[in-house]
Amino acid sequence: MSTDAVLLLFIVCASTAGELCITRAMKIVGEVNNFHPFEVLRVIGRAVRLRWMWIGLMLMLLAFLCMLIVLSSENVSFVVPATALSYAAEAYGSRVFLGERITSLRWVGVVLVCVGVALVWHGKS
Numbered sequence: 001m002s003t004d005a006v007l008l009l010f011i012v013c014a015s016t017a018g019e020l021c022i023t024r025a026m027k028i029v030g031e032v033n034n035f036h037p038f039e040v041l042r043v044i045g046r047a048v049r050l051r052w053m054w055i056g057l058m059l060m061l062l063a064f065l066c067m068l069i070v071l072s073s074e075n076v077s078f079v080v081p082a083t084a085l086s087y088a089a090e091a092y093g094s095r096v097f098l099g100e101r102i103t104s105l106r107w108v109g110v111v112l113v114c115v116g117v118a119l120v121w122h123g124k125s
Contacts, residue, residue, distance in 0.1 A: 010063070
């Protein structure tokens with residue numbers, strides 16, 4: 001497995017885990033009902049006190065830095081579609097770790113994304 005493939009897999013895993021952690025943090029903080037600046041600052045203040053938020057932000061930062069590394073050697077027309085596998089991982093992760101219900105139609109969409117990633121990967125060679 002090439003270095004770029006390993007980095008792409010890491011990007012997918014880290015960004016997925018990061019988004020799941022941030023989602024968990026925001027579910028703890030609660031829904032934003034009022035977009036008055038004071039209310040938004042209050043929500044942000046509550047969010048930054050949660051460990052889940054910081055873990056998620058660090059994972060997403062690592063994914064971003066790895067993406068920069070991969071983009072230095074690969075075309076963006078390959079890298080960005082390849083990282084779309086995170087959509088499939090996030091759907092699965094949201095079901096397993098957050099207990100979300102995923103409809104059949106959404107799973108069909110996930111499969112289509114995976115087929116698209118396979119086509120992009122095949123077109124690389």
